[in-house]
Amino acid sequence: MQLDSYAAKGKMTILYHLLRGRLQLDETIAERVFACTSCGLCDVACGYNQSEAIHEMKAVLCKQGVAPPEGYRKISTSTRESGNPYSANSAEGDTVLQSLSESKLSSADYTLFLGCTQIYRESEEIDSLLKILRAAGVSFRIPNEQICCGSPAYRVGDEFQAFEQAKRITTLFESMQSDKILVSCAGCYRMFSNDFKLLMNDESRFKTTHTIELLQELIKQKRLKISPLNATITYHDPCHLGRHSGLYDAPRQVLSSIPGVRLVEMEWNRKFAKCCGAGGGFRAGKVEDSIAIAANRVQEAKATEASILATACPFCLRNLRDGAASIDSKIKIESVESILAKLVL
Ligand code: SF4
Numbered sequence: 449m450q451l452d453s454y455a456a457k458g459k460m461t462i463l464y465h466l467l468r469g470r471l472q473l474d475e476t477i478a479e480r481v482f483a484c485t486s487c488g489l490c491d492v493a494c495g496y497n498q499s500e501a502i503h504e505m506k507a508v509l510c511k512q513g514v515a516p517p518e519g520y521r522k523i524s525t526s527t528r529e530s531g532n533p534y535s536a537n538s539a540e541g542d543t544v545l546q547s548l549s550e551s552k553l554s555s556a557d558y559t560l561f562l563g564c565t566q567i568y569r570e571s572e573e574i575d576s577l578l579k580i581l582r583a584a585g586v587s588f589r590i591p592n593e594q595i596c597c598g599s600p601a602y603r604v605g606d607e608f609q610a611f612e613q614a615k616r617i618t619t620l621f622e623s624m625q626s627d628k629i630l631v632s633c634a635g636c637y638r639m640f641s642n643d644f645k646l647l648m649n650d651e652s653r654f655k656t657t658h659t660i661e662l663l664q665e666l667i668k669q670k671r672l673k674i675s676p677l678n679a680t681i682t683y684h685d686p687c688h689l690g691r692h693s694g695l696y697d698a699p700r701q702v703l704s705s706i707p708g709v710r711l712v713e714m715e716w717n718r719k720f721a722k723c724c725g726a727g728g729g730f731r732a733g734k735v736e737d738s739i740a741i742a743a744n745r746v747q748e749a750k751a752t753e754a755s756i757l758a759t760a761c762p763f764c765l766r767n768l769r770d771g772a773a774s775i776d777s778k779i780k781i782e783s784v785e786s787i788l789a790k791l792v793l
Pocket residue numbers: 455456459483484485486487488489490491498499502
């Protein structure tokens with residue numbers, strides 16, 4: 449099989465021949481199909497939903513027991529065995545949540561769902577987020593149990609495990625009588641607002657808001673006092689938030705509302721934004737390639753002469769930072785929340 453079988457067009461050619469019975473599913477095909485970050489840029493490029501077709505191929509491979517390469521497989525196994533894709537001790541995740549005062553509340557307007565990456569890898573992001581929500585007087589509570597949203601398992605085609613996570617989450621929210629869910633991870637957002645409907649036959653009964661949408665609203669209502677920041681910032685659209693959910697304006701409006709900030713765009717932005725390289729299990733499956741893609745995105749940010757590369761997803765944040773480190777880039781990579789948290793009075 450040629451190198452172009454890694455590209456979207458090559459994957460579609462594989463699908464064409466599979467459907468005609470000219471190819472059989474095997475580990476070589478699995479390796480090509482899984483080499484995809486689920487970014488959806490190919491959908492925009494050709495106007496046909498190729499990323500969904502690739503997802504279906506992953507799901508079929510998974511159901512038929514054709515082993516995906518090991519890193520991808522581990523996401524599934526870890527979610528099943530540890531309750532999260534990082535193989536972290538979930539009791540520690542529960543302890544983090546239970547240490548937050550909002551986990552003791554019995555009612556609030558929003559339920560803030562904190563995802564695995566925030567809890568097990570980027571916990572300072574939680575501090576930033578809580579600082580802003582508390583400063584604005586947002587009424588929110590936090591579950592005292594950490595459950596993975598199922599996005600990593602779903603993106604590697606394990607719909608069975610993703611469905612199990614969806615059931616557990618739905619039961620958790622029902623037990624808390626929560627119907628307004630707040631998330632700040634792009635993967636969790638897409639999962640709750642879109643994929644749960646597919647997995648649960650449209651039976652998910654809650655509305656999901658990304659914190660970036662809430663921040664936009666809080667700023668509009670003048671509920672946050674923000675000190676100035678003299679900086680040029682460029683924004684990386686997380687694929688699950690931008691291309692897959694259409695949320696482009698809110699993060700830009702939040703950043704532009706900071707006095708002194710000059711917002712500049714990278715060459716590839718909004719629906720054409722390049723991926724950070726982490727999604728679809730790619731970071732676990734092909735870590736070096738994943739970080740090389742992130743480094744490419746960081747180079748693009750550097751070309752704007754921005755001093756800060758901002759994003760709205762802890763998973764993008766993590767990969768972009770690794771990409772920057774791999775090329776010794778000094779550009780600061782921060783979430784919109786962490787930029788704002790330092791400025792909130
Ligand atoms: S990585 Fe992105 S552009 Fe490439 S095939 Fe996957 S979804 Fe399409």
